[in-house]
Amino acid sequence: DGGITQSPKYLFRKEGQNVTLSCEQNLNHDAMYWYRQDPGQGLRLIYYSQIVNDFQKGDIAEGYSVSREKKESFPLTVTSAQKNPTAFYLCASSAGAPYTEAFFGQGTRLTVV
Amino acid sequence: GEDVEQSLFLSVREGDSSVINCTYTDSSSTYLYWYKQEPGAGLQLLTYIFSNMDMKQDQRLTVLLNKKDKHLSLRIADTQTGDSAIYFCAEGRSDDMRFGAGTRLTVKP
Numbered sequence: 001d002g003g004i005t006q007s008p009k010y011l012f013r014k015e016g017q018n019v020t021l022s023c024e025q026n027l028n029h030d031a032m033y034w035y036r037q038d039p040g041q042g043l044r045l046i047y048y049s050q051i052v053n054d055f056q057k058g059d060i061a062e063g064y065s066v067s068r069e070k071k072e073s074f075p076l077t078v079t080s081a082q083k084n085p086t087a088f089y090l091c092a093s094s095a096g097a098p099y100t101e102a103f104f105g106q107g108t109r110l111t112v113v
Numbered sequence: 114g115e116d117v118e119q120s121l122f123l124s125v126r127e128g129d130s131s132v133i134n135c136t137y138t139d140s141s142s143t144y145l146y147w148y149k150q151e152p153g154a155g156l157q158l159l160t161y162i163f164s165n166m167d168m169k170q171d172q173r174l175t176v177l178l179n180k181k182d183k184h185l186s187l188r189i190a191d192t193q194t195g196d197s198a199i200y201f202c203a204e205g206r207s208d209d210m211r212f213g214a215g216t217r218l219t220v221k222p
Binding site for chain 2: 043109
């Protein structure tokens, strides 16, 4: 089955720690995206990548980092510089720009303890 | 403004029609989307419409697009309890996709 997989589903982080959220897709999509979802707000774009070894900042990139070494993978690191990291994180992929249908993973809920 | 806007809540009775409204921002957006999110899950694409269309129907779903007013609506006919979820409107731009805050649809029996 083709799809996009995020792991883990739940993640707990102590203050001051970096954590990495995994996103893998086997859809052969060029483009991948990370969004953050907070209650009562729309999805906000953190980073996106249109092609391997290239990525761009979205609206709220501060405190986050990404890499795109392989087409299938787009991990997101939430660094200690992110002051309010508790949120639901969604990864998506699409065939490419102009923006076509995006397929979403099931999300990772990150909680700072 | 910069935001895609939706009302946050809608409550209907089972069997009634639901209409969820959205205004978007970029008149050059090529695609407009409706996504459904169930609790604790990712977003599932329900339907989309090309910007050169006025209407699209897909079983119980009808999408209406008014490009002049940048207004998009989703009508769900014969709404069922299983339709209870958050519905996101999104506009597809050249580089990214912008989402509204989501409309929480509650269907009462």
